[in-house]
Amino acid sequence: MVEVKPVLGGATAWGGYGGGMTTRPQNAPAAPAPHIEFDGRPATEEDLRIPALHGFGHFTALQVRGGAARGLGAHLDRLDAANRELFGRPLGGDRVRELIRHALAGAGRADASVRVNAYLPPGAAETVLMVAVREPAALPAAARSLMSVPYARPAPHIKRPGEFGQTYYGMLAGRAGFDEALLTLPSGAVTEGATTNVGFWDGASVVWPDAPALTGTTMTLLDRGLDRAGRPSVRRPVTLEGPDGVGRFRAAFVCNSQGIAPVQRIDATPFTVDEELMRELRAAYGAAPADAV
Template identity: 40%
Template sequence: MSLKVQIDGESASVESLAPLLLSNYGAFTSMQVEDGAVRGLDLHLQRLEQEALALFGVAVPEARLRERMQSALSGQARRSSLRVQLFLPAITHRTPDAMGQPNVLTVVSPPANPLCDALRLQTQDYAREVPELKHNATFGLTRTRRLAKEAGFDDALFVGPDGLVSEGSTWNIGFVESGRIIWPRAPMLLGTGMQLLQNGLDLVGLDSETRVIDRTTLAGFRQAFICNSATPACPVGNIDGRSLDVDPAIIDRLQAAWASNAPQSI
């Protein structure tokens, strides 16, 4: 399966992609599609609306977003990954104040396999700019993950300047304490995978709460997991060299909570 790249429903050209290559001012969402449907599609559409209003002052109508997504997926495999990205060519370094309805870039690629093996995480002092948005400024994310891998870990867990544990490079983190799910309270992205889990926790008999977590309290947790749009729940086996317990039964219940969200047709 090769990449299919479109801008506003038309095949992307080098010229049409130039604004994206020359500026990272934009935002996106990524999702896993099966038979034309997505779990949490409403969350992705809501995210795109919020991003557009925050960055460009004008939202793309939902009907138009759906048209762009349907065009991108036409003729593609029944399972695929879809990235929907918003950008406005009028915004440049010389005209940063331009406003208007953004263009819609869609990229269809092979489906992302969910992470399964227990992860080794390294805490790093880092916080994303405007963390509530899933924006294009990913230099710091890539750099922190590279540093973690150079140190023998799989990925980086961020600790902000306020000393609070927040999120990871492309995922949210949750902790397990006495059968209760604990989410960090900190500036971060409210991921679609995290929201799908929260929607289904009651159905699998799990309670949850949001709590401030710093490096000291982090050391008190014995179980953790990560989640994003491609991975319902993957256990964390190590943080900063400290081994954590891996309970397959908890991961199974979390995955069941995620699966309780019915796919929504695009």
């Protein structure tokens, strides 16, 4: 594990829209402002007080192309399950889709990054939904480097806003010259990337770390596609060192709603980019149908 030391100055981390996070160069142009709606109407100052003052909630982030999204059902299921657990009430998929369509129309976009946040502020009779629409995004195709950090998210099965730990360690990883932080348990067990799922290739199967982590929608679609191709994935313990260490694998990759990218190193452990594996993964993902929102 790389020693984590706070560093002053340098690049700062920014919330990569659609669930990813990268280190944004200081001289990079500002991203266009997102179009934000609350329950189907343009956001007001009063609306924006909800995420500012009552941040407890959950969200999902998806990529829309031509008004459709791969894994839409998984996104809707995620929102409904989290809403039931956090707020004790269901969240209907039809309502979510209607609000996404309305926000896309308001933004004038058919291709977009879309984020749906759910809140239940004090006194609210039903879940308040914030839909933000921004320019489409994709993971860089270049192989990525991951810096292991001693952090694990509480209740990792829920995707929620305001993740200070992920952003903090992602910032430190960027300052240290890495693309992303790799979250690990005190035992050294690998769990997930700060904003991605991480997978490994042992030469026969895709291996997901058997550890508490968010089950990403792209991860779910990859599992389905690999199953159809007769190459089912497996879950096994993965650690930084030892017999289950990352160094025993032939290749690694990360994935989230923005796509799939190879990993070239974890800390000081190098990985060869397996182009055949990446083709198989992208084919498995690409075979998933895109559902109209």
